[in-house]
Amino acid sequence: MEVLVILVPLALGLGLLGLLGFLWSLKNGQYDDLDGAAWRAIKDDEP
Amino acid sequence: MHATRDFSHFVKDAGSGLSHIDLAVEGVSCANCMSKIERGLSAIPHVTLARVNLTDGRVALEWKGALDPARFIDRLAELGYNAYPFESASAETAEAEQSRFLLRCLGVAAFATMNVMMLSIPVWSGNISDMIPEQRDFFHWLSALIALPAAAYAGQPFFGSAWRALRSRNVNMDVPISIGVTLALAMSVVETLGHAEHAYFDAAIMLLTFLLVGRYLDQNMRRRTRAVAGNLAALRAETATKFISEDEISEVPVAAVKPADIVLLRPGERCGVDGTVIAGRSEVDQSLITGETLYANVEHGSAMYAGSLNVSGTLRIRVSAASEGTLLAEISRLLGNALQARSRYVQLADRASRLYAPVVHITALLTMLGWVLAGSSWHDAVITAIAVLIITCPCALGLAIPTVQTVASGAMFNTGVLLNSGDAIERVAAVDRIIFDKTGTLTLPELDVVNSATIPKHVFDLAGQLALASRHPVAAAVARASQARAPLAGVVEEPGQGVRGTFKGQEVRLGRPTFCKSDQLANETLSLDPEASVVAFSHGELRYVFAVRQRLRPDAGATVRAIQARGIMVEILSGDREPAVRAAANALGVCEWRAGVTPADKIARINDLQRHGLKVMMVGDGLNDAPSLAAAYVSMSPISAAHLSQATADLVFLGKPLAPVVAAIDFSRKALRLMRQNLWLAVGYNALAVPIAIAGLVTPLVAAAAMSGSSLLVMLNALRARRVANGRS
Numbered sequence: 214m215e216v217l218v219i220l221v222p223l224a225l226g227l228g229l230l231g232l233l234g235f236l237w238s239l240k241n242g243q244y245d246d247l248d249g250a251a252w253r254a255i256k257d258d259e260p
Numbered sequence: 261m262h263a264t265r266d267f268s269h270f271v272k273d274a275g276s277g278l279s280h281i282d283l284a285v286e287g288v289s290c291a292n293c294m295s296k297i298e299r300g301l302s303a304i305p306h307v308t309l310a311r312v313n314l315t316d317g318r319v320a321l322e323w324k325g326a327l328d329p330a331r332f333i334d335r336l337a338e339l340g341y342n343a344y345p346f347e348s349a350s351a352e353t354a355e356a357e358q359s360r361f362l363l364r365c366l367g368v369a370a371f372a373t374m375n376v377m378m379l380s381i382p383v384w385s386g387n388i389s390d391m392i393p394e395q396r397d398f399f400h401w402l403s404a405l406i407a408l409p410a411a412a413y414a415g416q417p418f419f420g421s422a423w424r425a426l427r428s429r430n431v432n433m434d435v436p437i438s439i440g441v442t443l444a445l446a447m448s449v450v451e452t453l454g455h456a457e458h459a460y461f462d463a464a465i466m467l468l469t470f471l472l473v474g475r476y477l478d479q480n481m482r483r484r485t486r487a488v489a490g491n492l493a494a495l496r497a498e499t500a501t502k503f504i505s506e507d508e509i510s511e512v513p514v515a516a517v518k519p520a521d522i523v524l525l526r527p528g529e530r531c532g533v534d535g536t537v538i539a540g541r542s543e544v545d546q547s548l549i550t551g552e553t554l555y556a557n558v559e560h561g562s563a564m565y566a567g568s569l570n571v572s573g574t575l576r577i578r579v580s581a582a583s584e585g586t587l588l589a590e591i592s593r594l595l596g597n598a599l600q601a602r603s604r605y606v607q608l609a610d611r612a613s614r615l616y617a618p619v620v621h622i623t624a625l626l627t628m629l630g631w632v633l634a635g636s637s638w639h640d641a642v643i644t645a646i647a648v649l650i651i652t653c654p655c656a657l658g659l660a661i662p663t664v665q666t667v668a669s670g671a672m673f674n675t676g677v678l679l680n681s682g683d684a685i686e687r688v689a690a691v692d693r694i695i696f697d698k699t700g701t702l703t704l705p706e707l708d709v710v711n712s713a714t715i716p717k718h719v720f721d722l723a724g725q726l727a728l729a730s731r732h733p734v735a736a737a738v739a740r741a742s743q744a745r746a747p748l749a750g751v752v753e754e755p756g757q758g759v760r761g762t763f764k765g766q767e768v769r770l771g772r773p774t775f776c777k778s779d780q781l782a783n784e785t786l787s788l789d790p791e792a793s794v795v796a797f798s799h800g801e802l803r804y805v806f807a808v809r810q811r812l813r814p815d816a817g818a819t820v821r822a823i824q825a826r827g828i829m830v831e832i833l834s835g836d837r838e839p840a841v842r843a844a845a846n847a848l849g850v851c852e853w854r855a856g857v858t859p860a861d862k863i864a865r866i867n868d869l870q871r872h873g874l875k876v877m878m879v880g881d882g883l884n885d886a887p888s889l890a891a892a893y894v895s896m897s898p899i900s901a902a903h904l905s906q907a908t909a910d911l912v913f914l915g916k917p918l919a920p921v922v923a924a925i926d927f928s929r930k931a932l933r934l935m936r937q938n939l940w941l942a943v944g945y946n947a948l949a950v951p952i953a954i955a956g957l958v959t960p961l962v963a964a965a966a967m968s969g970s971s972l973l974v975m976l977n978a979l980r981a982r983r984v985a986n987g988r989s
Contacts, residue, residue, distance in 0.1 A: 217395070221402060225375060232371040239363055249314030252291035 267329040269516040270345035274322055278308060281329050283319045284346040284491040285336065288312060293341070300339045301332060316487045318346060345513070346491065355483045362476045365414040369469040372410030373462070376403045377964075380462040384961045393455060400452040400459045407461040411445060414468050417475060433613040433658060436620060440649050441467060447646045463650050463963040470971045471658040478662035481669045481679065488678055500532045501525070503576075514566075517579055525575040528731030531568045535577040536561060542573035545733065547699045549883045550835045553791075553810065567883055571733055572756055612939055624648045627954045640956070647958040651949045651966055659971055660938035663978035668931035671982045675923040676914040684910035687894040688924055689932035690875045694823055695866065695892070697880035698834035698844050703810040704916060705881070705900045707737035710792060711785065711807045719804055722763060723797045726751060726770045730759045734795045735770060737808045758795075766800040778803040791840050812847060819918040820848045826925060833857050833865060835884050862888035879921060881905055896921060926984040934981050938974045945970040 238244070267281070274280035288294065294312045297319060301310035309322035321332055329345065336343040379399045386396060415438070422434035441464050448459040500517050501524040504510045509524055514532035517523065522538070525531055531544075543555040546568045555571055558564065564577050628645035632638060669679045679685070696702050712720065724742025727735040729751035735758075748768075751761035758771010769775060773782035776796035785794055785805045792807035813819075820830050832853035834841045841855035854865070862878075866888055869876050878885070878892035881901035889895035889908045897909035906912055913920035949966045952958055 217398070221379075224378060225402075225406070228371055228375045232367060235367045235371075236364060239360065239367065244363065246313040246315045249294060249312060252294060252314065256291045256295055 265330045265511045266516070267333075267345050267513070269513050270347055271329060277324055278322050279324075279327070280320070280322050281332070282346045283321065283332065283336070283343045285312075285317055285319055286342040286491075288314060288317050288341065296339060297336065297341065300335055304331065304335060317491050319343070347513075352483075352487065355479070359476070359479045359483050362417060362472060362479055365417060366469070366472040366476055368410050369414035369465060369472050372406050372414070372465045373469045375406050376462045376465055379403050379406075380960060380964075384959075396457070397452065397455055400448075400461070403459065403461040404449060404452055407465045408445060408449075411441060411465055411468060414465075414472060415441060418468075418471065431614050431617055436613060436617040437467075437471060437658065439621075440464075440652075443646050444650045447643065451643070458960055460647075460650055460960050460963060462960055463967060466964060466967060467650075470967065474659040474662035477666040481666050484673070501529075519579050521579045523577050523579060525564075525570045525577055526731065527570055527572055527574065528733055528736060529570050531564050531570065531577070532566055533564075533577065533579045534566050535564050535579040537564055538576050538578050540573050540575035542575050543571040545569040545571055547810075547836075547882070553699055553836050553840060565883075569733060620649065620652045623652070623950065623954075630954075631956070644954070644956040647956070647963070648950060648953040650963050651953040651958055652946050659974050660942055660978075661935050663975050664931050664934045664938060664981050667978050668927050668934075668981040672920075672924060672927050675927075676917075676920045677924045677927075678912045678914070679910070680907075680912055681910045684894060685928045685931045686935065687875070687910065688877065688928035691828060691877040691894060691925065693829045693831065693869055693874045694877045694879060694921070695831045695833050695862075695888075696850075697878075697882060697885050698832055698841055699810065699836055700881040700900065701879055701885075701898060702816050702832070702844055702848065702918070703812050705810070705898075706740070707733060707793070707808050708811040709738055709741040709806050709808055710789065710811060711805075712741055715804055715806070719797070719799065719802070722748075722768060722799065723770055723804070723806070726759055726761060726768055726797075729753065729761070730770070732758075734793050734808050735759070738770070738795060738806055763799065767798075769798045770795060772796065773805065776803065778805060781805045791843060812844065813916060813918045815917045815919050817848050819922055820850060822922045823925070824849075826922075828925070833862050833888075835859075835882070859884045859887050863891045866891050896924065923984075927981070930984050931981045934977060938977055941973055941977060942970060945973070 272280045418434045422438040425432040444464040541559045624645045628641045631641035724744030727739035728747035757775040760769040773796040776798040778796040792809040838855040845853040878895045886905045895909045896911040
């Protein structure tokens with residue numbers, strides 16, 4: 214069961230990384246225009 | 261005179277030599293528009309950023325050096341989009357900030373829930389199998405490490421609001437929530453210290469997550485309304501033509517006009533400021549302010565109010581500093597009083613929690629005393645009591661109302677109704693009397709030709725082409741009704757008389773009956789319809805007279821009947837003259853109406869009805885309606901309404917038809933029914949779970965299952981608010 218000492222902090226670290234990623238994307242304004250982002254993804258590049 | 265457009269008021273400094281402006285754009289709805297606009301604007305030299313926000317319908321622009329913002333607006337006009345600089349109201353900025361904060365809290369709470377759950381599941385299953393106590397303690401300590409800071413951060417919206425309520429000796433929904441969460445966390449820490457089997461970190465943090473979802477949905481609904489209303493206000497482009505020197509004028513946004521400035525008001529323009537006329541003579545339409553549709557004469561020294569429409573002559577107006585003692589000041593004073601009266605209203609959720617909190621807290625207390633009397637230890641009794649608190653924590657209660665509101669407001673949005681205040685739905689559902697204003701509410705705000713059927717098509721077309729040359733509102737109505745696009749060449753405007761030109765070698769005239777030598781015909785038309793304004797047209801020897809007036813909204817009759825069919829009485833209160841109001845009331849089948857009513861009279865009538873226990877909804881658009889909108893139990897305005905009225909109204913409706921009023925009632929009634937159902941569902945769920953808790957059988961697993969089960973049930977039920985059974989008539 215000593216493996217817990219590695220696994221638990223690892224799991225928490227990964228979770229924290231996800232949280233930081235979310236906070237970063239929020240700060241970056243990535244949730245400001247959800248409708249537009251949906252369209253941009255399928256927009257053709259300029260000819 | 262040289263005229264320029266000056267938008268420097270809206271330009272912000274974005275640092276490092278960059279300037280920034282936000283434009284509200286009309287009709288951006290797809291990816292095509294988005295790339296067309298972005299490409300079109302980026303092509304202008306020195307533009308460093310052009311980004312469309314499709315959700316809000318806005319464009320953010322940044323550029324280096326000196327560029328005239330008017331150029332962007334012209335470029336967008338070339339691309340086929342109507343745009344205008346946008347200045348976000350402080351209320352909207354605050355809402356956006358608040359919504360971002362809630363999303364941050366939600367992120368933190370969701371992260372903590374996931375990780376605490378990851379630690380809890382092995383403990384739950386370990387209790388059955390063979391987890392050793394040291395491992396369980398280790399997992400509990402880790403859970404505490406995650407849950408405590410996360411709850412301290414993500415709980416802020418609830419703790420803050422509960423504290424504010426308690427300080428003003430009130431109870432709202434956040435009080436039982438805060439008590440429940442705090443006690444659950446504190447008890448879990450104590451239990452962990454004592455190496456106990458159960459800790460409730462997972463239940464507490466999951467509760468916060470679910471509640472934050474409800475809070476965020478609620479907030480987002482209001483933010484969307486604000487964004488749409490903000491854009492519409494910006495696109496209405498309230499500008500004034502200001503004198504920047506003796507003979508030089510500039511078009512500036514109204515916000516940039518200061519007291520003692522002198523502005524020019526041409527015929528056909530709506531006045532954006534309060535002030536005094538210092539030169540010129542004209543007739544003005546003050547219907548937006550007083551409801552009176554008859555034109556008022558103004559000359560040197562007359563007072564002008566924001567919202568008046570200049571009809572005939574050009575005026576110079578000195579902007580007044582303090583407008584105390586004026587109509588506007590009187591209206592703002594009444595408005596302040598009326599708004600204060602309404603803030604006493606308590607929301608359904610808070611009313612529910614007022615009953616709920618004492619019941620729950622007393623049950624917990626009795627549970628504790630019961631167990632002590634039955635001979636168990638104080639420690640066990642306290643633990644059981646707290647388990648009762650956790651299991652009854654109003655998780656579903658917190659979601660019951662916001663979820664229904666969000667779904668219902670989305671459905672209303674699609675029928676053209678915007679919600680301005682969060683609790684409007686429950687108030688609309690209770691309405692049993694609707695008072696309509698006439699001018700601009702039952703009637704359309706623009707003038708319309710009423711006798712177009714009696715005029716030959718080719719004459720109408722020609723008159724429309726001629727009318728395009730005039731800015732007179734009556735002529736504009738003729739031009740609009742004829743749908744003319746190409747103005748006649750070489751048309752001359754005779755001030756105060758009309759316009760004349762030549763068509764196929766013959767003189768054509770449009771204007772006053774005397775100007776077109778058709779007084780007799782005009783009198784005949786007026787005797788048929790005394791409420792109309794007339795404009796005469798002559799082409800050689802041909803004579804025609806157009807009768808122009810505000811027309812009832814196309815579905816006003818059907819809407820009034822639909823409202824009456826729902827058991828709601830309809831009444832008309834108007835500032836207009838008696839014959840006009842009588843005609844409208846007869847046409848609509850409304851038997852209760854009053855004409856020539858002042859803003860104070862309107863409030864008196866509403867208060868009188870409310871004293872008799874009636875729930876009154878006021879539907880109005882004018883500045884004169886603003887105080888009565890605030891005084892009524894609930895209020896609604898068309899989007900064409902004056903600024904102040906629109907800001908006061910609980911609901912705003914878009915477009916020409918009046919049908920959104922009925923849709924709002926139907927959706928609100930359904931939503932209120934669902935809210936009540938949801939509250940009962942939450943109570944029912946508790947009725948099942950509480951005996952288990954009192955019996956001392958609640959493990960963290962049971963608490964978690966009960967909480968997510970009831971929340972899901974309530975959310976699914978809320979989805980039914982999307983449809984109303986009987987539809988819109």
